[in-house]
Amino acid sequence: MSRRHCFLLRVRPDRLDEYRRRHQQVWPEMLRALAETGWRNYSLFLRGDGLLVGYVEADDLQASLDAMARTDVNARWQAEMAPFFVGLEGGGPDEGLVLLQEVFHLEDQLPGNS
Amino acid sequence: MSRRHCFLLRVRPDRLDEYRRRHQQVWPEMLRALAETGWRNYSLFLRGDGLLVGYVEADDLQASLDAMARTDVNARWQAEMAPFFVGLEGGGPDEGLVLLQEVFHLEDQLPGNS
Numbered sequence: 001m002s003r004r005h006c007f008l009l010r011v012r013p014d015r016l017d018e019y020r021r022r023h024q025q026v027w028p029e030m031l032r033a034l035a036e037t038g039w040r041n042y043s044l045f046l047r048g049d050g051l052l053v054g055y056v057e058a059d060d061l062q063a064s065l066d067a068m069a070r071t072d073v074n075a076r077w078q079a080e081m082a083p084f085f086v087g088l089e090g091g092g093p094d095e096g097l098v099l100l101q102e103v104f105h106l107e108d109q110l111p112g113n114s
Numbered sequence: 115m116s117r118r119h120c121f122l123l124r125v126r127p128d129r130l131d132e133y134r135r136r137h138q139q140v141w142p143e144m145l146r147a148l149a150e151t152g153w154r155n156y157s158l159f160l161r162g163d164g165l166l167v168g169y170v171e172a173d174d175l176q177a178s179l180d181a182m183a184r185t186d187v188n189a190r191w192q193a194e195m196a197p198f199f200v201g202l203e204g205g206g207p208d209e210g211l212v213l214l215q216e217v218f219h220l221e222d223q224l225p226g227n228s
């Protein structure tokens with residue numbers, strides 16, 4: 001059973017272009033680590049003012065976060081990304097993610113998809 | 115080729131519970147219309163302050179929005195939903211959606227998924 005997850009972060013408005021550029025070429029080792037730790041259909045969406053929406057499907061997101069946290073590449077990636085974000089309070093962008101509540105999923109309610 | 119889309123709306127903080135409740139039992143006719151007009155893997159996520167994130171996959175979202183706009187059930191549903199939202203400026207919640215820019219998608223960059 002895949003579970004869908006959504007979280008929000010805030011990118012510094014003066015670093016949006018660089019943030020976009022960095023995410024067009026994420027390190028192959030980072031991509032592999034995400035895939036191997038169960039991150040699927042993972043997208044990031046950016047609003048013009050820096051609001052960032054993350055959407056990811058994972059059977060057990062906490063397990064996937066924990067598994068990423070044990071990789072070296074994640075520590076290096078998050079250290080490079082941290083200065084792009086507002087209000088992390090000392091942690092990395094992957095720490096203390098606040099998840100939104102899913103209140104609707106089309107396929108859960110469609111007949112024949114139960 | 116599926117395309118992923120993300121949009122934001124704002125639900126009135128005093129109507130969050132009712133909004134959640136209504137979305138636990140969306141009219142079957144509305145669900146069918148969404149599926150028939152190409153909405154797939156469609157989720158809504160709600161933050162405690164009323165920020166609502168929509169995520170949907172569609173080959174051509176504008177075509178799917180237009181097709182929904184031609185159905186009677188959508189007009190009835192959107193009319194019932196409009197009072198739940200902040201700042202619609204006279205339109206329905208399905209009108210004038212502002213899409214965020216997708217800046218990353220894991221599977222697009224993973225080797226072997228091109």
